[in-house]
Amino acid sequence: MASAPESEPFGPAGALTEEPGSVPAPPDGSGALPDVPRTHAMLAGYADRPPLSVLRGLETSARGLTETDAEERLLRQEAAASGGTRRGASLRHLARVAADPFVLVLVVLSTVTAVTRDPRGAVLIGSLAVLSCLLRMRQERRGGRAAAELRALTTTTATVLRRADAGCPGVEREVPVEQVVPGDVVRLAPGDMVPADLRLLSATGLRVDQAVLTGESLPAAKRAAWTGQAPPPDPDVPLFDRPELCLMGTSVVSGTGTAVAVATGPRTHFAALQRDVPRGAPRTAFDRGVRTVSWALIAMVAAAVPVALLFTEPGRTPWSHALLFAVSIAVALTPEMLPLVVTTTLARGAAALTRDGVIVKRLPAVHDLGAMDTLCADKTGTLTLDRLSLTSCLDGSGEPSDEVLRWARLNAWFAAELVPEAAGDTMDDALLDHLDADAGGGADLPAGGFHAVDAVPFDSDRRRATVVLRQDGRLGRDLLITKGAVEDVLPLCDRVRTAPAPVPALGAAHDAATGGEAFADVPLTPDERDRLTALTDERSATGERLLAVAVADRPAARRDYAPGDERGLTLVGFVGFRDEPDPSAPAALERLAGLGVALVVVTGDHPLVAVRTCRDTGLTPGRVVLGAELADLPDAELDALITPPDGTTPVFARVDPRQKARVVGALRRAGRTVGFLGDGINDAPALRAADVGISVTGAVDLARESSDVVLAGRDLSVLAHGITEGRRTFGNGVKYIRIAVTSNLGNVASMLAASVLLPFMPLLPLQVLAQNLLFDVSQLSLARDRVDPADLRGPRTFDPRDLARFVAVFGPLGALFDLAAFGLFWWVLEARTGAGGEALFHTGFLVENLLAQALTLLVLRGRGRMRGSPRASRTVVAAACLLAVTAVLLPVSPAAGPLGLVPLPLAAVPTLALVLAGYGTTLVFVRNRYLKAA
Numbered sequence: 060m061a062s063a064p065e066s067e068p069f070g071p072a073g074a075l076t077e078e079p080g081s082v083p084a085p086p087d088g089s090g091a092l093p094d095v096p097r098t099h100a101m102l103a104g105y106a107d108r109p110p111l112s113v114l115r116g117l118e119t120s121a122r123g124l125t126e127t128d129a130e131e132r133l134l135r136q137e138a139a140a141s142g143g144t145r146r147g148a149s150l151r152h153l154a155r156v157a158a159d160p161f162v163l164v165l166v167v168l169s170t171v172t173a174v175t176r177d178p179r180g181a182v183l184i185g186s187l188a189v190l191s192c193l194l195r196m197r198q199e200r201r202g203g204r205a206a207a208e209l210r211a212l213t214t215t216t217a218t219v220l221r222r223a224d225a226g227c228p229g230v231e232r233e234v235p236v237e238q239v240v241p242g243d244v245v246r247l248a249p250g251d252m253v254p255a256d257l258r259l260l261s262a263t264g265l266r267v268d269q270a271v272l273t274g275e276s277l278p279a280a281k282r283a284a285w286t287g288q289a290p291p292p293d294p295d296v297p298l299f300d301r302p303e304l305c306l307m308g309t310s311v312v313s314g315t316g317t318a319v320a321v322a323t324g325p326r327t328h329f330a331a332l333q334r335d336v337p338r339g340a341p342r343t344a345f346d347r348g349v350r351t352v353s354w355a356l357i358a359m360v361a362a363a364v365p366v367a368l369l370f371t372e373p374g375r376t377p378w379s380h381a382l383l384f385a386v387s388i389a390v391a392l393t394p395e396m397l398p399l400v401v402t403t404t405l406a407r408g409a410a411a412l413t414r415d416g417v418i419v420k421r422l423p424a425v426h427d428l429g430a431m432d433t434l435c436a437d438k439t440g441t442l443t444l445d446r447l448s449l450t451s452c453l454d455g456s457g458e459p460s461d462e463v464l465r466w467a468r469l470n471a472w473f474a475a476e477l478v479p480e481a482a483g484d485t486m487d488d489a490l491l492d493h494l495d496a497d498a499g500g501g502a503d504l505p506a507g508g509f510h511a512v513d514a515v516p517f518d519s520d521r522r523r524a525t526v527v528l529r530q531d532g533r534l535g536r537d538l539l540i541t542k543g544a545v546e547d548v549l550p551l552c553d554r555v556r557t558a559p560a561p562v563p564a565l566g567a568a569h570d571a572a573t574g575g576e577a578f579a580d581v582p583l584t585p586d587e588r589d590r591l592t593a594l595t596d597e598r599s600a601t602g603e604r605l606l607a608v609a610v611a612d613r614p615a616a617r618r619d620y621a622p623g624d625e626r627g628l629t630l631v632g633f634v635g636f637r638d639e640p641d642p643s644a645p646a647a648l649e650r651l652a653g654l655g656v657a658l659v660v661v662t663g664d665h666p667l668v669a670v671r672t673c674r675d676t677g678l679t680p681g682r683v684v685l686g687a688e689l690a691d692l693p694d695a696e697l698d699a700l701i702t703p704p705d706g707t708t709p710v711f712a713r714v715d716p717r718q719k720a721r722v723v724g725a726l727r728r729a730g731r732t733v734g735f736l737g738d739g740i741n742d743a744p745a746l747r748a749a750d751v752g753i754s755v756t757g758a759v760d761l762a763r764e765s766s767d768v769v770l771a772g773r774d775l776s777v778l779a780h781g782i783t784e785g786r787r788t789f790g791n792g793v794k795y796i797r798i799a800v801t802s803n804l805g806n807v808a809s810m811l812a813a814s815v816l817l818p819f820m821p822l823l824p825l826q827v828l829a830q831n832l833l834f835d836v837s838q839l840s841l842a843r844d845r846v847d848p849a850d851l852r853g854p855r856t857f858d859p860r861d862l863a864r865f866v867a868v869f870g871p872l873g874a875l876f877d878l879a880a881f882g883l884f885w886w887v888l889e890a891r892t893g894a895g896g897e898a899l900f901h902t903g904f905l906v907e908n909l910l911a912q913a914l915t916l917l918v919l920r921g922r923g924r925m926r927g928s929p930r931a932s933r934t935v936v937a938a939a940c941l942l943a944v945t946a947v948l949l950p951v952s953p954a955a956g957p958l959g960l961v962p963l964p965l966a967a968v969p970t971l972a973l974v975l976a977g978y979g980t981t982l983v984f985v986r987n988r989y990l991k992a993a
């Protein structure tokens with residue numbers, strides 16, 4: 060390791076200071092994690108120093124760290140991350156789980172039970188709270204591990220420079236983002252996630268999307284500029300406004316850069332901000348639904364306690380009994396296992412989806428997939444094969460022209476050379492593919508004396524790419540070649556090239572590109588513009604994707620070129636491409652339509668090409684809206700437009716990344732649950748704006764990072780699988796909530812009624828708890844149940860009103876039969892007489908209740924075989940049987956004593972059989988009637 064001089068602004072050798080002049084911290088990032096003001100001061104300090112000074116302070120070089128150095132730093136970084144914080148993380152996890160409303164209810168109940176001098180009950184209720192926390196922690200850890208494994212399948216990598224040893228040159232290496240260490244020299248390219256807090260060393264046209272930090276959707280320009288003098292420190296300048304810094308969490312929109320990592324992982328500004336900001340409200344519709352139900356139940360628990368106290372005739376019952384009864388009611392209402400069941404069903408759903416080639420990065424996204432009713436997708440690779448082939452090269456009069464092809468190829472060739480990270484662009488590839496195929500091809504095309512000067516790389520806002528070339532022997536002159544969307548290049552042209560006329564100005568350079576042909580440039584009149592637009596529209600309507608190609612020869616500039624230089628161009632002509640419709644698309648689209656998912660096409664392409672592609676894939680395009688129109692369209696009009704009553708497919712063409720996000724936002728406002736399928740940098744804002752962002756494994760890092768779900772292949776039928784699985788998971792989750800809430804409310808109603816009719820409590824709190832627990836465990840089996848085809852057909856969202864209707868019908872039904880059972884116990888079992896009458900009654904009620912719940916589980920899980928419901932899965936049948944057997948054996952088991960149960964007399968058998976037969980038959984009858992009416 061080279062040592063830095065004492066005078067180094069970053070402190071003595073071997074130290075990384077977080078703040079110039081502050082206590083140094085070792086490069087492994089150990090020590091307390093910095094808060095926002097500290098990361099701010101540290102990063103501002105780095106931004107204020109010249110790049111070389113930063114590199115020396117971090118004991119690295121512009122050629123990157125040596126492999127050994129990087130390894131050592133990584134080991135220390137990992138040790139710091141795992142040590143010390145693991146216990147803290149577990150405690151934080153426990154605190155989060157314990158803050159669950161249902162756990163809090165149990166804690167309150169346990170305390171109240173202790174106050175009523177029932178220590179055994181208090182301990183048991185308390186244990187249940189602990190058990191519920193531990194089980195949930197275990198399940199969430201498992202879920203977290205599974206999610207981490209899934210995420211690992213889509214790992215984001217960073218390009219760093221590493222040296223074999225100190226004397227070697229730096230070599231580019233792809234490493235997972237977690238392996239970037241302070242001192243690493245990082246290369247940035249379009250589509251990259253910024254992997255750490257970085258201080259730029261150099262940059263070309265670098266623009267970074269900082270919306271994650273700032274909410275500002277316009278990308279910010281970044282540069283490494285160092286004026287040679289430290290500016291006076293200004294703590295008020297936000298870090299994201301510092302052009303020398305690229306912050307973790309942001310992403311590269313265009314241009315390239317090289318930077319040194321100054322802070323990584325939990326020591327970054329982004330991580331400090333996250334620690335600072337409390338967790339937001341749950342995002343998904345299902346989360347919101349579960350929360351609504353949870354809080355409704357908790358409100359009911361709170362209301363039930365005073366009601367229960369009223370029911371216990373204050374004068375007659377001792378206060379401790381009254382309180383105990385109130386506790387029983389509250390326990391009966393609480394679905395203790397709800398959070399656990401939700402996590403379990405989601406984890407199972409995610410695992411099933413992975414087998415189908417759908418990787419879920421965020422567990423609740425499983426439900427969102429099922430709830431999705433609108434899919435926004437671009438056209439390339441979704442409706443088309445994404446295999447572009449060059450089909451035509453035309454001059455301004457629409458005649459075949461070799462010159463256009465040569466200029467376009469020069470643009471593509473040098474764009475890849477100047478911005479290597481942009482290589483692989485499908486249009487450029489198609490141009491250069493063709494080149495390779497040419498007999499005797501111009502593989503040596505650029506040898507026409509050109510060399511690269513600068514580039515203004517392609518981006519989706521400008522929809523064009525420019526290269527600046529210079530030719531040997533033509534010092535002082537630069538040649539600009541621009542190609543891009545016709546609507547975006549034509550307005551920048553003031554002349555058009557026509558044949559034939561000599562053009563001496565371009566001389567040899569021009570000859571090399573044009574093959575020696577001579578042309579004349581004439582001013583572009585409004586009529587001429589109209590003619591060119593009509594010409595390109597005509598071809599676009601056939602599905603051909605056209606790019607305009609334009610050039611300019613001008614005095615060399617002594618500065619970097621910028622988009623503002625793309626003006627005063629001469630149009631040379633057009634190149635056309637075809638991307639054949641995907642033959643599997645129509646069937647997949649039909650499947651999506653069958654699942655109730657409407658498609659909205661959102662593309663950066665020409666409207667006529669978009670319309671043609673829609674038709675070729677069996678869609679009926681509706682109104683086509685251009686990105687430019689979108690800007691002036693009021694939200695209300697947009698809402699109406701995206702939900703056409705005639706079922707046509709809305710098409711948004713020539714939209715930029717922010718407009719894509721706006722379309723998604725409008726759809727969500729219109730009440731839709733929106734999925735966005737995209738794989739480009741330009742899709743990132745919309746992926747983030749959607750309910751469920753869907754990307755593919757081959758997508759750019761930024762798109763994958765912005766999405767919730769990653770598909771193994773860009774195949775709509777894989778997505779259809781995912782949607783079905785999401786609905787299955789959702790269906791089973793909803794089944795649990797419905798059955799649990801119905802049965803709990805039914806129990807409470809019968810207990811309240813019984814408290815008026817009986818001289819004692821119908822069940823003790825402990826018995827209620829045992830019953831709830833047994834039933835909840837049996838309901839975990841629902842995660843593995845089959846789902847009614849009807850539930851898979853349409854998008855599913857959580858509807859609390861539907862739940863309320865269901866509970867209003869089936870809750871009282873259960874209560875009614877409970878009351879019938881009470882009557883029978885009272886008279887037939889003669890629970891009213893004898894010393895053990897109360898215990899006998901409790902036992903009879905508990906057994907009846909558990910058996911009735913086993914029936915409820917089997918009957919209410921579906922619509923019935925007659926209505927096409929599949930049979931219950933074996934797991935559900937086994938769980939119901941186990942519940943019934945437990946119910947029968949419980950009074951004679953060792954648990955009977957602690958629970959206060961006694962063996963039932965034989966006379967109980969026909970009584971129970973009678974009540975249960977009546978309950979089962981009525982339940983099936985009412986379910987069938989209810990479904991008919993629903």
Ligand SMILES: Nc1ncnc2c1ncn2[C@@H]1O[C@H](COP(=O)(O)OP(=O)(O)OP(=O)(O)O)[C@@H](O)[C@H]1O
Nearest residue numbers: 437438439484519522523524542543544662663664
């Ligand atoms: N390499 C390139 N050079 C110049 N212009 C390009 C290049 N690539 C694309 N364009 C132009 O920019 C337009 C928008 O491209 P962009 O990739 O942003 O669209 P998109 O939303 O991904 O479209 P799609 O629906 O086809 O996926 C293209 O229609 C084309 O006119």
